Amino acid sequence: MASQWIRVSSAERKVPHTRMEDEAAIQQVYTFGKKLGQGSFGVVYEATHIETQKKWAIKKVNREKAGSHGVKLLEREVSILKRVNHGHIIHLEEVFETPKKMYMVTELCEGGELKEILKKKRNFTEEEVRHIIHGLAEATVYLHRKDIVHRDLKLENILVKGSQDGEENGLLHIKITDFGLSVQKGGVGNKSMMQATCGTPIYMAPEVIDGHEYSQQCDVWSIGVIMYTLLGGEPPFLSKADDRLFDIIRKGELNFSSPVWDSISDGAKNVLRCLLKVDPAHRITASELLDNPWITGDTSTTGTPINVLEMMKQFRDDPEDGENAGAPGGLNGLSLHPAQDPAPRPEPAPGEMPGSPCCASAKLLELEHASETDSCSSSPSTPTKQRPKKKATILTCSDTTRKNGSSGKGGSSSSCAGGAGGGVKAQGQGSSKRGSPQERCEAGPSQPGPPGRPPVCSGKVDSHRLPVPSNCMHGQQSPKPISRIKAKKSV
Ligand SMILES: Nc1ncnc2c1ncn2[C@@H]1O[C@H](COP(=O)(O)OP(=O)(O)OP(=O)(O)O)[C@@H](O)[C@H]1O
Numbered sequence: 001m002a003s004q005w006i007r008v009s010s011a012e013r014k015v016p017h018t019r020m021e022d023e024a025a026i027q028q029v030y031t032f033g034k035k036l037g038q039g040s041f042g043v044v045y046e047a048t049h050i051e052t053q054k055k056w057a058i059k060k061v062n063r064e065k066a067g068s069h070g071v072k073l074l075e076r077e078v079s080i081l082k083r084v085n086h087g088h089i090i091h092l093e094e095v096f097e098t099p100k101k102m103y104m105v106t107e108l109c110e111g112g113e114l115k116e117i118l119k120k121k122r123n124f125t126e127e128e129v130r131h132i133i134h135g136l137a138e139a140t141v142y143l144h145r146k147d148i149v150h151r152d153l154k155l156e157n158i159l160v161k162g163s164q165d166g167e168e169n170g171l172l173h174i175k176i177t178d179f180g181l182s183v184q185k186g187g188v189g190n191k192s193m194m195q196a197t198c199g200t201p202i203y204m205a206p207e208v209i210d211g212h213e214y215s216q217q218c219d220v221w222s223i224g225v226i227m228y229t230l231l232g233g234e235p236p237f238l239s240k241a242d243d244r245l246f247d248i249i250r251k252g253e254l255n256f257s258s259p260v261w262d263s264i265s266d267g268a269k270n271v272l273r274c275l276l277k278v279d280p281a282h283r284i285t286a287s288e289l290l291d292n293p294w295i296t297g298d299t300s301t302t303g304t305p306i307n308v309l310e311m312m313k314q315f316r317d318d319p320e321d322g323e324n325a326g327a328p329g330g331l332n333g334l335s336l337h338p339a340q341d342p343a344p345r346p347e348p349a350p351g352e353m354p355g356s357p358c359c360a361s362a363k364l365l366e367l368e369h370a371s372e373t374d375s376c377s378s379s380p381s382t383p384t385k386q387r388p389k390k391k392a393t394i395l396t397c398s399d400t401t402r403k404n405g406s407s408g409k410g411g412s413s414s415s416c417a418g419g420a421g422g423g424v425k426a427q428g429q430g431s432s433k434r435g436s437p438q439e440r441c442e443a444g445p446s447q448p449g450p451p452g453r454p455p456v457c458s459g460k461v462d463s464h465r466l467p468v469p470s471n472c473m474h475g476q477q478s479p480k481p482i483s484r485i486k487a488k489k490s491v
Contacts (some may be wrong), residue, residue, distance in 0.1 A: 015082045016094040026096045026103055030058060041074060046108060056093060059104040073180035074102060080148060080179040086481050088139035090159065090177040109175055110162025114157035123233035123260060126268055131171040134295050139176050140223065140286040144216045149194065152181040153222035154203045155229065201245055202235045206278050209246045217280035220289070224275030229469040232260050233267060237274065252278035267294035
């Protein structure tokens with residue numbers, strides 16, 4: 001006898017979840033067809049819903065073979081997929097369970113893995129990549145708004161809808177899949193930070209490698225790795241030895257010297273530099289990415305930074321440029337010092353776009369206080385709490401992407417260009433100072449970033465090297481993710 005229930009947790013979609021004695025019940029509903037692929041924990045089949053004749057993909061997992069760890073990842077994936085509903089995220093139709101097996105019925109992506117398509121094509125055109133990254137950014141913004149962090153975004157986890165309904169004007173319709181390593185963060189402050197070292201080495205953000213507390217910004221880094229690989233045909237950071245690979249990732253130097261990059265626009269390269277900023281506080285957010293002119297196709301926007309920290313840094317480097325930005329006080333009339341900012345401004349409303357004037361000003365205030373903090377703030381809602389002054393807590397790092405940017409082909413600036421929707425525009429900023437080799441990660445530990453940006457705990461990015469846990473020693477070619485679940489904090 002099959003018993004069906006629908007979990008009605010308010011956060012979850014109503015996804016049918018059926019318990020049954022054996023396979024017979026599912027075979028009355030679906031006809032199993034060809035094998036689509038094999039994962040670590042199970043086999044994926046094409047299946048047809050008998051009543052509707054609609055085709056689906058069914059992942060069949062043997063609990064015993066998967067082991068308790070595998071089952072845990074699967075349950076986590078099911079739980080997250082029940083909470084989401086987005087055009088660029090794989091749709092979970094229903095779940096069946098027997099005492100020995102678990103079946104996940106998901107939408108069918110006949111195009112298979114994006115990685116396989118890339119292998120055949122060698123690289124995608126800029127227009128194709130723009131379309132893919134746009135979809136990826138939309139899905140990531142959606143997830144991050146729900147406090148879900150994927151943590152294993154990579155080409156293998158991006159599926160493509162079939163040729164008939166999967167292409168939009170010849171462009172691929174992508175779906176993010178494999179939420180086994182995903183987490184839904186709880187609350188704010190420390191609870192919103194993660195510490196488990198997990199992901200797949202070539203896609204892992206520096207802060208994840210180093211075991212620092214990290215935020216959803218790790219997904220943005222992975223989008224950068226994906227975008228670079230789609231355009232250039234090879235990942236940005238590669239080494240056979242993991243130690244070396246992690247060192248390369250920590251430096252974050254982007255190489256655009258291969259001929260394939262000659263025909264790629266400066267806009268695309270700028271986006272890559274913004275996505276692959278070593279310091280997560282200076283990395284653009286997924287929603288900032290969506291507003292980037294390279295993504296929106298808005299070529300009329302001037303090359304202004306969209307990341308508030310970047311803007312403040314530029315202003316600090318060259319306040320006159322900021323003042324030339326068209327309004328007294330610089331940065332479009334924003335007050336740039338607490339003393340010039342008499343009235344405290346309200347926190348941004350939920351959903352308010354980052355970079356609205358009051359937010360940028362408030363964040364500058366926080367930044368100044370952040371330089372006086374010495375430890376990860378326990379709560380982002382108390383950013384200005386005074387702590388013992390310790391000069392050493394103004395963390396310094398060399399932002400190698402910027403160095404690289406200033407010498408990169410085409411001489412494009414490394415600042416996060418554009419920002420149509422960012423709200424704050426510092427127009428007319430000279431580019432001379434942008435290439436300054438010395439950048440200071442002024443964002444103190446765990447101080448909140450700009451609005452819409454999660455708090456980050458930035459350590460000494462390029463000098464702080466924690467020993468890499470032994471279970472990180474997968475070959476860099478290995479697509480298998482690392483999941484150090486025995487983290488300090490369970491996530
Ligand atoms: N919804 C789907 N539509 C079409 N093919 C799919 C679908 N889901 C999975 N596949 C195919 O089946 C293969 C195995 O998928 P599965 O999710 O089990 O494992 P994986 O994510 O590749 O590996 P792992 O579980 O080890 O991370 C995939 O590589 C893909 O080619």
